[in-house]
Amino acid sequence: MNDFELPNFALALPEMFLLGMTCLVLIVDLFLNEKNRVFTYLLAQLTLLGAVVITYYQAGIVSEISFTGSFIRDEMGDILKIFIYIITAVVFLYSRDYLRDRQQFKGEFYALGLFGVLGMMIMVSAHSFLTIYLGLELLSLSLYTMVALNRDSEASAEAAMKYFVLGAIASGMLLYGMSMIYGATGSLDIAEIGSYINENGISEDGKINIVLSFGLVFIVVGLAFKLGAVPFHMWVPDIYEGAQTPVTLYLGAAPKLAAFAMIMRILVEGMQPLVADWQMMLTALAVLSLAVGNIIAIAQTNMKRMLAYSTISHVGFLLLGIIAGNEDGYSASMFYVLIYALTSIGAFGMIILLSRSGFEADKLEDFKGLNERSRWYAFMMLLIMFSMAGVPPTVGFFAKLWVIKAVLDVDMAWLAISAVLFSVIGAYYYIRIIKLMYFDKAVDKAPIKAAVDMQFVISTNGLLMLVLGLFPGALVAVCQSVIN
Amino acid sequence: MTFEKFMFYLFAGILILAALRVITARNPVHSALSLVLVFFSSAALWILLEAEFLAITLVLVYVGAVMVLFLFVVMMLNINVDSMREGFIKYLPIGVAVAVISAIEMGLVIVANFGPDKVPALVRHGVEYKNTESIGRVLYTDYLLSFEIAAVLLLVGIVAAIALSMRKRPNTKFQNPSEQVLVKKADRLRIVKMKTEDRQS
Numbered sequence: 001m002n003d004f005e006l007p008n009f010a011l012a013l014p015e016m017f018l019l020g021m022t023c024l025v026l027i028v029d030l031f032l033n034e035k036n037r038v039f040t041y042l043l044a045q046l047t048l049l050g051a052v053v054i055t056y057y058q059a060g061i062v063s064e065i066s067f068t069g070s071f072i073r074d075e076m077g078d079i080l081k082i083f084i085y086i087i088t089a090v091v092f093l094y095s096r097d098y099l100r101d102r103q104q105f106k107g108e109f110y111a112l113g114l115f116g117v118l119g120m121m122i123m124v125s126a127h128s129f130l131t132i133y134l135g136l137e138l139l140s141l142s143l144y145t146m147v148a149l150n151r152d153s154e155a156s157a158e159a160a161m162k163y164f165v166l167g168a169i170a171s172g173m174l175l176y177g178m179s180m181i182y183g184a185t186g187s188l189d190i191a192e193i194g195s196y197i198n199e200n201g202i203s204e205d206g207k208i209n210i211v212l213s214f215g216l217v218f219i220v221v222g223l224a225f226k227l228g229a230v231p232f233h234m235w236v237p238d239i240y241e242g243a244q245t246p247v248t249l250y251l252g253a254a255p256k257l258a259a260f261a262m263i264m265r266i267l268v269e270g271m272q273p274l275v276a277d278w279q280m281m282l283t284a285l286a287v288l289s290l291a292v293g294n295i296i297a298i299a300q301t302n303m304k305r306m307l308a309y310s311t312i313s314h315v316g317f318l319l320l321g322i323i324a325g326n327e328d329g330y331s332a333s334m335f336y337v338l339i340y341a342l343t344s345i346g347a348f349g350m351i352i353l354l355s356r357s358g359f360e361a362d363k364l365e366d367f368k369g370l371n372e373r374s375r376w377y378a379f380m381m382l383l384i385m386f387s388m389a390g391v392p393p394t395v396g397f398f399a400k401l402w403v404i405k406a407v408l409d410v411d412m413a414w415l416a417i418s419a420v421l422f423s424v425i426g427a428y429y430y431i432r433i434i435k436l437m438y439f440d441k442a443v444d445k446a447p448i449k450a451a452v453d454m455q456f457v458i459s460t461n462g463l464l465m466l467v468l469g470l471f472p473g474a475l476v477a478v479c480q481s482v483i484n
Numbered sequence: 485m486t487f488e489k490f491m492f493y494l495f496a497g498i499l500i501l502a503a504l505r506v507i508t509a510r511n512p513v514h515s516a517l518s519l520v521l522v523f524f525s526s527a528a529l530w531i532l533l534e535a536e537f538l539a540i541t542l543v544l545v546y547v548g549a550v551m552v553l554f555l556f557v558v559m560m561l562n563i564n565v566d567s568m569r570e571g572f573i574k575y576l577p578i579g580v581a582v583a584v585i586s587a588i589e590m591g592l593v594i595v596a597n598f599g600p601d602k603v604p605a606l607v608r609h610g611v612e613y614k615n616t617e618s619i620g621r622v623l624y625t626d627y628l629l630s631f632e633i634a635a636v637l638l639l640v641g642i643v644a645a646i647a648l649s650m651r652k653r654p655n656t657k658f659q660n661p662s663e664q665v666l667v668k669k670a671d672r673l674r675i676v677k678m679k680t681e682d683r684q685s
Binding site: 004007012019023026068070071108111112115122130131134135138141142144145148151183184210211 | 590593596598626627629636637643647648651
């Protein structure tokens with residue numbers, strides 16, 4: 001009993017700050033009436049800003065483990081967390097006017113959004129299966145509720161129900177796999193699991209302990225469900241379409257970063273010796289995701305649904321980097337997921353920008369003739385779509401290039417070729433939007449109105465696609481240094 | 485067969501039968517009651533493993549609170565079971581086939597690796613050993629972080645439940661206790677001066 005060491009609480013300072021402030025947001029919101037609700041929003045933004053500052057000043061050189069091995073603070077975690085805060089702050093900003101116009105401007109949206117951020121932070125910093133699972137549940141529970149928050153819409157209720165049931169199945173799968181790994185290794189701590197597998201996982205004649213690969217299958221299935229990789233992608237389009245656009249924006253961007261961290265912690269840090277096993281499973285998932293995502297997206301007429309299928313194909317790319325199974329591949333994957341999150345908030349931000357009270361711009365034809373209505377926003381959308389398609393000089397091209405190069409370096413040429421092939425197919429539906437914007441006549445001629453800060457941020461978001469594409473060096477260096 | 489082993493098989497058998505009843509019973513109330521039996525039998529299994537604190541918690545929390553609430557909801561909602569059973573027969577063959585195949589596959593892996601000869605025998609403790617205390621000790625030390633996250637998870641659950649179910653109705657009638665307390669005599673009572681009537685004679 002005396003061997004208990006008091007944990008180093010300072011390492012979890014960002015988490016504690018965020019939790020404290022979220023509770024404050026919850027309480028303050030109780031005393032505000034409809035007119036002053038904007039204070040809830042400001043407080044939520046302040047919370048995220050404070051978390052950025054704390055995480056930034058805390059970023060040290062060495063990684064440290066605390067809370068008896070269940071928590072880790074390292075550079076990869078710091079970078080992912082800072083991106084999660086920034087992306088969530090942008091999501092809150094984009095959704096403010098949209099929600100206000102629809103009488104949906106509720107404190108719960110921000111409180112649950114912040115709880116979700118806390119869940120993501122815990123997933124990013126987790127160092128044991130138990131913490132990963134709890135963080136994931138915290139995030140998922142917030143997401144289910146946010147999807148259902150628009151109570152008068154039948155589509156939202158249906159989406160929330162589907163999301164909840166499928167999410168629960170995925171959690172069950174993940175948990176079952178974790179319990180199998182625990183049964184085989186006798187530990188939940190990722191470092192201990194890693195060293196056990198290193199020593200006892202593979203027998204002299206190269207056979208893998210069957211319980212380990214049995215557990216691995218379930219874990220990969222659980223991860224694939226959460227990421228939305230084919231064949232576990234059925235929920236993605238329905239939920240993207242059914243949820244309100246701000247919620248889609250929220251659940252499409254930042255949680256992907258947390259999912260990347262979860263893959264890194266479980267598969268790379270915990271089960272690196274089983275790389276041959278999970279490589280094969282991920283390859284199947286990646287190729288199917290690329291194929292299904294890119295081909296089915298062509299048939300969509302709903303913008304949100306199309307972007308959902310585009311997400312599925314991007315998940316395929318994200319997995320490619322992990323499949324490479326070396327540090328270069330992981331850095332490429334991390335770069336890809338960061339860029340994807342930035343691009344996707346831009347794309348959904350444009351839907352919000354074009355929507356107005358009583359009108360939802362989520363059909364492809366709503367983008368017709370955008371160039372006549374506003375040259376600037378059409379140009380922003382052009383940059384975002386080019387980045388998603390991977391057209392140089394936007395950053396999407398560079399992200400795809402790096403991932404494909406990582407795959408080529410480990411002699412998986414056929415994988416690289418299929419990735420390029422499906423990207424070319426995918427380019428069709430991104431460029432179709434550009435065609436609609438520039439070469440078609442506008443059906444809807446209403447002026448585009450937005451608050452000044454929204455105009456500024458969405459312009460920055462669009463220009464960032466170009467700037468990062470021309471000067472990717474800094475972000476690339478960051479991704480490389482944190483993975484090594 | 486020792487007495488303990490006999491008890492194990494007895495409770496395990498009841499558990500499986502009750503679990504089957506949960507999904508096959510026609511009446512949802514019967515399903516819920518079978519679920520109570522499932523929880524109770526697994527509590528008994530935990531007692532056999534000397535985990536009496538967990539067993540008692542399972543009975544208190546799940547049987548005592550959760551299932552009673554559940555039964556309440558089932559009775560309140562009057563769920564139409566027949567519509568939920570549509571397609572049950574249609575999907576039964578493929579469902580059973582998938583379940584049987586995966587059960588066999590999983591069974592092969594699990595039996596081969598976690599059979600009675602592979603797992604070390606249970607450590608038996610004396611009477612003075614308290615597992616409540618040992619759970620408490622690790623819960624607030626080694627598993628402090630997980631414990632706190634679980635607490636936040638419950639908070640989110642509360643927020644979610646309230647956010648999804650609370651509706652403000654504009655025409656709700658309600659009492660304002662502070663106004664009720666602060667009420668003055670003058671607010672309610674009007675003293676009217678009037679002439680006394682003559683007695684009718």
